[in-house]
Every structure is written in C-alpha cells, then in structure tokens.
Amino acid sequence: MLDCVLGSFLQIFWCLAMIVFVLYVFSLLIVQGIVDLRISAGETLKDEDVIKLEYYYPSVGQTLLTLFQSTTAGLDWRDAFEALEKGGPFLSVVFLVYISIFTISIWNIVTSTFVEKAMKLAKPDLDSMLLEQSMRDLKDTEELENLFRPYATQNADGEEEISLSDLQDAADEAEFLLYLSVRGIDVKNVKLFFYMLGSMHKNSVVDLKSLVKACVRMKGFATSIDLQSVSFEAKLMHSQTKDLFKVLRLQV
Structure with a gap:
C-alpha cells in the first residue's frame, strides 16, 4: 500500500493540474458573467441576490473554491446554483455544464488513472x-x-x-x-x-x-515449455532411431 501511494505521486500532480485547470476556466467564465450582469443590470438587482453572489463568487479564487466544494461534498451545489440562477440562463448553463463535466468525466478519469497505476504497483514480486x-x-x-x-x-x-x-x-x-x-x-x-x-x-x-x-x-x-520439451524429446528419439538404423545397416 505504501508503494502504491509513493508511486502515484506523479499521477497526483497531473490530476491536480487538470482539476485546477478546469476549475480555473469555469471560474473565469462565471466571474466574467457576474461582472457583465452587474454592469448591465445595475440597480435592478435585488440586494438579496447581490449578497448571495458576493458570498459565493466574490473573486476568481473564491469562485474556484466554491466550485470545488460543490463537487466534493463541501457545499451543496444547489445553494451555489440558486445564487447564479437569478443572473440569467448563461450563468446557470455554465454552472450545470461544470457540474456535469466534473462529476461524469473528470472524476472518472482521475479515478481510472489512480486505479490503473495502483494495479500496476500492486502486482506481487517474484x-x-x-x-x-x-x-x-x-x-x-x-x-x-x-x-x-x-x-x-x-x-x-x-x-x-x-x-x-x-x-x-x-x-x-x-x-x-x-x-x-x-x-x-x-x-x-x-x-x-x-x-x-x-x-x-x-x-x-x-x-x-x-x-x-x-x-x-x-x-x-500444458504450457509452451511443456510442448517444447515434448517436441525436443520426440526429435531426439527420432535422431537416435535413425542412427541406430544406420549402425544396423552397416553391420548387415
């Protein structure tokens, strides 16, 4: 088990890099959508909606953390979705696409990578x-x-x-x-x-x-070595038989 953990450090690095990249891209999309919403809507936004947006998505870094919590049981993604739902279809679709991609694709890829590496490292030695x-x-x-x-x-x-x-x-x-x-x-x-x-x-x-x-x-x-051994013995017996016949012919 320790060998599996130590041997999977390289996979951990690349998996984390992929996860952070995906989180960062969707965080930029959501924050940019919120900024456009604040500019276009202006004073028409309710104070309650603004408070929720600032609570969950105040910056790119905090948005990244909110998205990560939404897919790791640190936060119910419905609460994070309701804060964006008031901002229009674009923000809602982006968030739902993120949840779908992360739970269906990203986590499965990460899990399969670790399982494959662990299976290779868990093979018994000689x-x-x-x-x-x-x-x-x-x-x-x-x-x-x-x-x-x-x-x-x-x-x-x-x-x-x-x-x-x-x-x-x-x-x-x-x-x-x-x-x-x-x-x-x-x-x-x-x-x-x-x-x-x-x-x-x-x-x-x-x-x-x-x-x-x-x-x-x-x-x-029967394994290949067994068949090869039988074939070799048969050839050896055939060669000895031929030599014996030659000796008998010379004697006759």
Missing part, C-alpha cells in the same frame, strides 16, 4: 509469487493425499501404496473424478497414467506420494 505457488501446491498435495488415502494400502515397510485396481475403483466414482477435474487435474486414461508411473518405479504398485506429486504436476493446461 518472491511473493513463488511463495504463493508453493503454498498452493502444498495445499493441493494435502487434499490429494486425503483423497487417495482411502484407496491405498500399506506395505511391509509401512509406506502407503496404491495399485491399478485400486486406482480404477476410485476413478469409477463420479465424485472422485469431479473432485480432480475441479482442481484442473484431468486423468482421461487411468490405466495409461498408472503404467507411466509404474514404469518409473518398475513395480506393479505406486506409492501414494509419487502419485500425488504426479497429479500436482498435471494440474492445469
């Missing part, structure tokens, strides 16, 4: 992203262990293992597959998935921790 990812993976690992544990058995060493039949029994339950699918783990071919793990461990059973780690790695969609 350490925060790594910590968040580690905590998420740890939570998913614990949940998956609790999910697979009812179908696992313990071996002689006390380690939890799961066989192909146990895994297929679990996959036959719709709630089990739905639980995995919601967490981004989609195991379409249970038998192939099990044999992939079994070949790594060269056993007919897979320990529970290895199964859970494999599921966590499968979470989500």
